[in-house]
Amino acid sequence: MTDTATRRSEPSHARTRARIRSAGGRRSAFLLVIVSMLLIIGLGAMLSASSVVSISSSADSDQFRLFTKQVLWVGLGLSALVIAAYVPYGLWRRIALPVYVAVVAGLILTVFIGDVRGGAARWIVVGPITIQVAEFAKFATLSLLAALLTKKRDLLGDFRHVVIPVGALLGIVAILLLAQPDFGNMLLIVVPAFIVLAASTVPLRFVFGIGALGTLGMTALAMSAEYRKARLLSFLNPFDYAQGSGLQAVQSMVALGTGGFFGVGLGQSRARWSWLPNAHTDFIFAIIGEETGFAGAIIVVTLFAMLASVGVSIAYRAPDMYGRLLAIGIVSWLSIQALVNIGGVVAVLPITGVPLPFISSGGNAMLVNLFAIGVLLNIARARGVESES
Amino acid sequence: MNTRIWNRGDLRLLIVGLAFIVAWVGIGYRLFDLQGAQAAELAGVGYDQRIRTQEIDPPRGTIYDRDGVELAMTIDGWNVVADPQMIDDPVAAALVLAPFTTKEATALATELQEAQDSGSRYSEIAGRIRVSEKNAIEAAVDEADIGGIFYRKQPLRVYPAGSVAAQVIGLTRYDDGMGVEGLEWTFNSELQGREGQLIVERDPYGRVIPQGETRLRPATAGSNIVTTIDREIQFAAEQELQQRVEETSAKGGSIVVVAPKTGEVLAMASWPGLDLNDRSQGTPEALRNRAVADIYEPGSTLKAVTIAAAIEEGIVTRDTKIDTPGSVTVGQFEYEDHGSNPPSMSVADVVKRSSNVGTIEIERRLGRDLHYEYLTDFGLGAPSGLDVAGERHGKLDPPSKWTVTSGSSIAIGYAVGTTALQMAAVYATIANDGIWTEPYLVSEIHQANGNRILTKPRTRRVLSSETAATMRWMLGRVVEEEGTGRRARMTDYTAGGKTGTSQKFDSEAGIYTEDTYASFIGMAPLNDPEVVVVVVLDTPVGELEDGTDLSLGGAAAAPVFAKIAQTALHQLGVAPDRN
DSSP, X not given: XXXXXXXXXXXXXXXXXXXXXXXXXXHHHHHHHHHHHHHHHHHHHHHHHTHHHHHXXXXXXXXXXXXHHHHHHHHHHHHHHHHHHHSOTHHHHHTHHHHHHHHHHHHHHHHHHOEEETTEEEEEEETTEEEOHHHHHHHHHHHHHHHHHHHTTTOTTOHHHHHHHHHHHHHHHXXXXXXXXXXXXXXXXXXXXXXXXXXXXXXXXXXXXXXXXXXXXXXXXXXXXXXXXXXXXXXXXGGGGTTTTTHXXXXXXXXHHXXXXXXXXXXXXXXXXXXXXXXXXXXXXXXXXXXXXXXXXXXXXXXXXXXXXXXXXXXXXXXXXXHHHHXXXXXXXXXXXXXXXXXXXXXXXXXXXXXXXXXXXOHHHHHHHHXXXXXXXXXXXXXOOGGGX | OHHHHHHHHHHHHHHHHHHHHHHHHHHHHHHHXXXXXXXXXXXXXXXXXXXXXXXXXXXXXXXXXXXXXXXXXXXXXXXXXXXXXXXXXXXXXXXXXXXXXSSOHHHHHHHHHHHHHTTOOOEEEEXXXXXXXXXXXXXXXXXXXXXXXXXXXXXXXXXXXXXXXXXXXXXXXXXXXXXXXXXXXXXXXXXXXXXXXXXXXXXXXXXXOTTSOEEEEOOBOOOEEEEOOOHHHHHHHHHHHHHXXXXXXXXXXXXXXXXXXXXXXXXXXXXXXXXXXXXXXXXXXHHOOHHHHOOBOOGGGGHHHHHHHHHHTTSOOTTOEEXXXXXXXXXXXXXXXXXXXXXXXXXXXXXXXXXXXXXXXXXXXXXXXXXXXXXXXXXTTSOOSXXXXXXXXXXXXXXXXXXXXXXXXXXXXXXXXXXXXHHHHHHHHHHTTTEEEOOBSEEEEEOTXXXXXXXXXXXXXXXXXXXXXXXHHXXXXXXXXXXXXXXXXXXXXOXXXXXXXXXXXXXXXXXXXXXXXXXXXXXXXXXXXXXXXXXXXXXXXXXXXXXXXXXXXXXXXXXXXXXXXXXXXXXXXXXXXXX
């Protein structure tokens, strides 16, 4: 017997409400604790990992420059979290299409006027603010996908009503991201979207068909660009390319190995001294593993695993289909991003250059990730009834 | 209807959730593998790439004379280098800097310009200079406001005594400070000490990681070396040698002063010489220590060995009459005496008048095996044992290789090659009551840990005390009024010695030429000698006022002996024994 079934068949509203509130409250509290712990660990790791880069990149050798910035973004993100937690998530369903259109416009803008760094135009610079539209595109795309599937709930077996709109929805964003190019974030939208489909009631033949096509497309794409091919080859034998494309993978593993079981101690990382490039962004997990050892690293892994469990459980108990699909979308997105990042750090996945949610340096991602957690909290605490639409 | 769809969705949702958990467990397992099983190996890779070993050069030891005065020492020098990329105008910079360097302004400007164009960040302006020179450059650079000039400390080897004992001390190599000549070379391993190490962790750009581990193994300073050289005697020997070489237009010469009772080399001079502080003078010719590196035929000075051996063996006494016709033929070769001698002389007169014919007769009575035994006992044909760069064995064939004339030739100092130092040891044996003592230049090595290693020279008795005394008496007669060595007489001390004049052999033409090695070896005071002095001049020419040929040892070398022996004895505080 599921809770949902019981809930619907029980007429005793007061008792049910209390139970719902307390169950949703427990999951919300749990989710908040997990995210808070990740934020604290992240700030601690940032303090160490970013100091060397801060000293060499700031005019007055301020070792706290990047850390201070990160604290600011966490504050901003927590505000977004609180707001999202109190805005009924139904709103996101109603404005899903305009938001998506705005994001697509932003992505087009990025392609044309984006600030080019390291050969890719991924950022729009407006005065002191740098906007990475791709981060916002994750939420917008997954929200519209959830809204679309909810709308077509009775036509999910129909190819025209499902595969074509879903293909268009994802295709536009994917193409615009590849134009930057930003292969990593494209993956972080397409793969969670596929998981949403897999977790929905869309017929499995469509799911597998899309999955097979997607895998084929990704492989072709990965092999098409020289640098992605090099990354893939060096991923298979990083030590053969230790001075070139395998450098980060090797240095990352070296950092983890140096940490051993209990780490070299907080602030004692050697890898951050330019041995491991991007130590405070894409490879911050390696610094955590070096300074706190397996003991610390496994805590982060456990927190992400718990985030996935709580997220899935929130989706499972979501009061309506949109809430459920949006929740599983958010959970998939954050989980896949964490898995891809840490998978790269431990060298079981190729390096894609995506930040670790709640931990890596990066303002846009922090803001959007915490906002998404706010939405998740709202879904967890919602009392809405499925039949209302 | 709704319920059925939801249930199917529930299952798929749960599978997705489970998939995430499985993925995280997989990551956890990989972490466990990397940070457990593979940790040591990976940490090793990291350690190896971070760790840098920096060598710390120990200060090189000092070389002292016998009184503790520095002959060679290391001070803080400076290296002036430029970062060509930081120099705005290479020509202007070169004009300011060139006067302080060995380079022309145009050459320096070209050098800097080329370095700048090639993207180089390093160009040496001046190396191993003294602080005064560095200060002068710094002042000029500051005044002209030239950027990109840097100063680094660098050890500088200096020779406070300049040219004194230059060939004995030798030189160190400019770039790495290793000894390459003289004592600097022979005792290089003692002088240079043991390199230290600073082990630090560095980032890929070579900067030290602040919280990395640091290990220091301090350098061990080089040992100090105390030589037996007496600076005053050495200086006098060099002055007199240089003067005499110039007076006689000789090609060069060498002087050795030995304390016969100890084997200490008090002075060892060689001309041409050089100032060690001026590297441009460091030619092989000037750096060659002729007293040990040049082999010459000692001529009549070697007669002392033959005669001492014959007396020691009881074959002759000092009064034994020896027939001395004007010449004697051995095999195909005719040996002659210089000047006119009576038909027979005592052994003592054979020495006094340096009769070749008489000495050859004594050698004949002695026999080649005994002759050879004494030659080797006196230390000929083998290195003296003194550790000086370039010391040679000399040339002495074993009797099995002797021809019919070998014994006769060797008796009068031909067909044998010796160094001045070897001959000093021969006469020191006579001076030291018959005990041969290995000559040495380094008396003590003072190690950084306080240990002192004292030199203990080898000794062996070659002659009885009586034979040695007889030999000294006979050598004393050589410097008497009618003796060949009369010009070796001193005002304050009695002396004895032997002249030597050997014609130089032209190995290309295969004949003896008119050129000579003119030498005198003597000792003083005669009854209890404190010094033995060897003077060798290479090809002196000219005549004295009385018409004496300056190519003879008695004319060219004997007066030098007198001056040096007297100076040395005064310096050593030996009481005058004459008048």
